[in-house]
Amino acid sequence: MIFTALNGNHTARLFILFLIAINLIFISQALAAEMFIGGASTTKLNDEETSSSFTLTGDYKFFLNKITMSENCISLKNVILYWNSPVTFKNQYIRKFGPENSHWNSPQMPNERVQYRIKLTGEIVNNCKSPQYLSLDVSMIFKGHENDRKSIFAKTVTLPSPEICSAKLTPDIIAFGSVSPERSYSQRINYKGNGNVEITSRSMKNGRLRLNDSDDVYVNASSEFVSANNSWQTDPRRGDIPLTLYVGKSAKAGKYQANLTATLTCP
Numbered sequence: 001m002i003f004t005a006l007n008g009n010h011t012a013r014l015f016i017l018f019l020i021a022i023n024l025i026f027i028s029q030a031l032a033a034e035m036f037i038g039g040a041s042t043t044k045l046n047d048e049e050t051s052s053s054f055t056l057t058g059d060y061k062f063f064l065n066k067i068t069m070s071e072n073c074i075s076l077k078n079v080i081l082y083w084n085s086p087v088t089f090k091n092q093y094i095r096k097f098g099p100e101n102s103h104w105n106s107p108q109m110p111n112e113r114v115q116y117r118i119k120l121t122g123e124i125v126n127n128c129k130s131p132q133y134l135s136l137d138v139s140m141i142f143k144g145h146e147n148d149r150k151s152i153f154a155k156t157v158t159l160p161s162p163e164i165c166s167a168k169l170t171p172d173i174i175a176f177g178s179v180s181p182e183r184s185y186s187q188r189i190n191y192k193g194n195g196n197v198e199i200t201s202r203s204m205k206n207g208r209l210r211l212n213d214s215d216d217v218y219v220n221a222s223s224e225f226v227s228a229n230n231s232w233q234t235d236p237r238r239g240d241i242p243l244t245l246y247v248g249k250s251a252k253a254g255k256y257q258a259n260l261t262a263t264l265t266c267p
Contacts, residue, residue, distance in 0.1 A: 041160040042123045045079065049138070049153035053115040056107035059143040062152070063102035064094045064120070067135045074134060074159070079122030081138065085114040094122070099141055118152050126159035133158055165266035167193030174243070181251045189241040191234050195264045199232040199241075203258045206230045211256035216248035219258075235267070 062081055066074070082091040087108045095101060107114075118138055126132055137154040170190045179185055191197065203210050207226035209219040222242045227233045234241050 041126045041162045042077065043126070043157055043159050045120050045122050045124065045157075047153070047155060048117065048119045051116045051118060051152050053113060054150070056112040056114060057142060059104045059106050060140055061099060061102045061104050061143075062092075062118070062138060062140050063099040064097055065099075065137045065139055066097045067137055073126070073128040074132065075125045075127065077123040077125050079120070079124075082119040082121070083116045085116050087112070088114065088116075099139075099146065104143060116152070124157060124159060126162055128159075128162070129164075131159060131161045163266040165193070165195035165264070167191065167195045167197050167264050169197070169262065176245050179245065179247050181247050182249050183247055185245040185247075187243045187245065189234075189243065191238075191240050194236055195266055196235045197233060197262050197264055198227065198229075199260050199262045201258055201260045204231065204260075207232065209258050209260070211258045212254075214251070214256065216251040217246070217256045219243050219245050 079094040081094050134157045138152045140150040176185050207230045211217045221232045225241045
């Protein structure tokens with residue numbers, strides 16, 4: 001079972017391989033596959049502040065700084081810092097905290113007197129394992145006087161706890177072994193966890209999974225595990241997914257298989 005986790009999107013994906021062999025013994029190793037969403041919460045920024053008036057004595061930069069927090073599990077998403085005055089309008093993307101992540105700007109005229117309106121938009125992403133209380137500060141420095149920082153505005157942002165959930169599906173390979181035409185066989189996908197799992201496939205239609213896209217060899221899940229979208233789904237309440245393999249009269253000898261994609265979402 002191949003698995004990749006998509007952190008922050010609240011989804012995880014894996015691939016399940018169904019294998020059967022008509023008149024052929026197929027032995028496979030059952031491996032556990034576990035999906036985990038470490039989680040992330042997002043907090044929107046939409047703040048505005050007007051600075052006191054001051055003189056632009058040279059090149060300057062605005063930057064976003066974080067204080068009282070050293071964890072590296074906080075990130076910025078589409079954060080834009082805008083500023084304007086009667087003669088100036090500028091904006092820049094802020095991808096990281098600190099003055100080294102902002103660029104220098106030049107005044108429109110020597111010793112320009114300004115009073116800036118500052119606006120901050122975007123999202124702060126909390127990838128930590130718990131809620132965070134982040135103090136933000138929009139500051140300004142002049143080239144050649146980098147140690148002399150002018151604070152424009154400051155605020156404390158509460159970042160909620162991220163979503164965390166997991167699910168474990170076994171076996172990794174669901175093997176029916178040697179089967180015969182005009183018979184049915186039972187297996188199950190074992191579920192353990194606290195997340196919701198949806199299983200889809202290009203070979204699945206109306207909840208029926210056709211192996212090798214054949215109408216003669218297919219797998220059905222019990223009706224209570226078939227969603228309105230005709231995919232398979234389970235959760236902590238429903239648990240294991242019972243499966244039934246049907247082999248038609250016209251099925252030919254060979255190896256049959258299908259790929260499934262399972263998506264995990266937190267409740």
